[in-house]
Structure formats: C-alpha cells, structure tokens
Amino acid sequence: MTVEVVVTEDRRSQLLALQETWPHVYTLIDEERALGFDADEDRDDFGAAREGGRGESYVAAQQARPEARITGIRALMDLVGGSAGGDRPVVLDLLGGDGLLHRVCLRPDMPDMTIVTCDASSFMVASAWAAGVPAVRQRAQRQVFRSGSVDGVLLAYGSHHVPEPERQAVADEAWRVLRPGGRFVLHDFAEGSPMATWFQEVVDKESETGHSYAHFTADWMRECLVRSGFRDVTTTWVFDPIVATGTSEQGAQAALGQYLVQMYGLDKLVRAHGEEGASMVAFELACRTFRWEPSTAFDGMQNHVRECVVERLGLSKWQGVLPRFALVAVGEKPGRSGTM
Ligand SMILES: C[S@@+](CC[C@H](N)C(=O)[O-])C[C@H]1O[C@@H](n2cnc3c(N)ncnc32)[C@H](O)[C@@H]1O
Incomplete structure (x- = not known):
C-alpha cells in the first residue's frame, strides 16, 4: 500500500488518516480508547536523538537493509498466521517501529496478511507514516483495538523493553483483542543467550541509551500465556539471523x-x-x-x-x-x- 497523507504526531490526525487510507483497519479501533491514550511519560529509547533516543539510526538501518532479517520475520508470520481464518487475516505487530514487518510482508512470497504496525513511540509511529506505512500509536499493555477484533497478535523484536511487572498485562491485552481461534506469538532473545550477552556487553556500553533489560525465559513466556488463558501453548527456537x-x-x-x-x-x-x-x-x-x-x-x-x-x-x-x-x-x- 502506498500512502501519501502527511501525518503529524497528533493522535487525532493519525486516526483520521487511518480512517481515510485503511478504513477496514480503522473499524477495528475503539476511538475512545485511542483518544484516551496517555501522554508520553516513559523514557523512549526509540525516540529522536535530540530527546535522548536512538530512533533515527534505528530507522536508517531498517530502511537501508529491509531484508536483513527476513528469515526470522517469515518464520514468525508462519507461526502467527497458522490458524487465522478469513480471506486476509489481520495481525497486529505490537512493537512495530517504523513498519519494517509490514513492508517486508508486502513481498509476494510472504504470507498474505494485513500487518498493522503499532508502537508506543510517537517518533516511530510518525516514521512509519512518513515511510508510507499506516501506524497506530498505543502501548502493548493497553491496546486501542476492540475486543475480539483481530486474527493474530505478534510481540517481537523488543519484548524485553516492556517493564517486567507489565508483561502479564501485554499477554492479557493480546487475549482481549484476539478473536477466538486467533494466535498470540511472543518472541524474544532468551536470557543467557549470545544475543542477551550482546545487549549487556556491547549495546549497554556503546549506545547512549544503554540497554539493561531482563530477557524472557521459556518458562516465563509459557507462564504469561497460560495465565492469560491461551491454550496449546508451545515454545520453540527460531533461526533469526x-x-x-x-x-x-x-x-x-x-x-x-x-x-x-x-x-x-x-x-x-x-x-x-x-x-x-x-x-x-x-x-x-x-x-x-x-x-x-x-x-x-x-x-x-x-x-x-x-x-x-x-x-x-x-x-x-x-x-x-x-x-x-x-x-x-x-x-x-x-x-x-x-x-x-
Ligand atoms: C527494536 S524496535 C522493533 C521495531 C520493528 N518491529 C523492527 O523489528 O524493526 C522495538 C519497538 O518497540 C517499541 N516499544 C517498546 N515498548 C513498547 C510498548 N510497551 N508498547 C508498544 N511499543 C513499544 C519501541 O518504541 C520500538 O519501536
């Protein structure tokens, strides 16, 4: 999809733009919840550099090499779409950033799904719109979508950024917005893995934002999903180079x-x-x-x-x-x- 609307960081204008460009996704949104979204109060590692974030350089990497992570993205789409019904399932990408997964999934060899980019960062949501990807600003812990409205929910590439006491709320919200039979896929680079070491020993030391977050374990993931009420919960390893x-x-x-x-x-x-x-x-x-x-x-x-x-x-x-x-x-x- 090519979107030519210029969108500001203002929430109301983003909703209007969504209504114009993607009416079938707009109908899934509870406008009252969307307009009631709290103003920024958290730190935003993915915000603009002038506000202490690393948003610009993150976006530059994705836009320069959009296919660098396609192997893992494809595997996640296969997992989240497994049981989705309907002609073209709607999948929420809760940590969607500037819309990388949406763009990659437009390729003809990717599963045919509508990937809705969602993100808490106003910088990332504005970057997605600027790159032609409609995006919805929300926190994964309190979504703006209607109950039972979507076919799949994906929390990937940054799950460890959700504060530990709020991770259960993310799974509960995924449950709420999913239709019966829909799937929730939770992805993280596990505690104790080389990727967690990379974050701890390289990113934390060499970036301005630092990176000190607890990564999920398999038991922790399983516990969250089971507590929310998901059934047939499995954990698996995915090659994600x-x-x-x-x-x-x-x-x-x-x-x-x-x-x-x-x-x-x-x-x-x-x-x-x-x-x-x-x-x-x-x-x-x-x-x-x-x-x-x-x-x-x-x-x-x-x-x-x-x-x-x-x-x-x-x-x-x-x-x-x-x-x-x-x-x-x-x-x-x-x-x-x-x-x-
Ligand atoms: C590492 S980026 C991933 C972006 C994109 N999915 C990709 O793979 O390039 C993580 C994103 O999660 C967002 N984020 C972090 N915590 C969030 C939360 N609680 N709710 C929604 N978005 C969040 C950040 O703003 C950031 O854009």
Missing part, C-alpha cells in the same frame, strides 16, 4: 557491522573509531559474541551456522550471516468450533 551483502569479503563484513552500529545505536564506537572503523569493530565484537556452544544446542540448531560467517555467493557478491536464535511462544485463544 541478520544477513548483509557486499561486493567483497570486507565489504560484507563492513555492511554487517554498519547495520549493527545503526540498529543498536553504537554511537560511542563511532566517536572512538570513526564510521568505518566502528563498523569493523562492531563486526569483530559480533563474531566474538555470537558463538552458539554445543551446550546450548536444541533441535534444529544443527541445520544452521552457529557462528558468524562471511561466504562468497558469486563473482562479486559476498554475504555476512550473524546467527541469532530467538525463543518464541505461541498460544491460541480458545473458543473456535465450540471449544470455549
């Missing part, structure tokens, strides 16, 4: 490094080493951090690389692969076919 290409081996290393610097806002590395130097340092730090030891093995891991590789694809095409494995819980809201 970052992939970047270049015209030479060093070019692919630099591309991967630059993506990491921008996505995680590693500004202190840039100040210390310059832009190019920071990319290479980030690549080296990633190679050191992303080693999935045999002790952390699980079914399916053996089919994937377990440490950073840069491989030749063609005469002047190289690809860098940073292996990430994410923990994903899936639960279904009971009630379909008289099971409620």
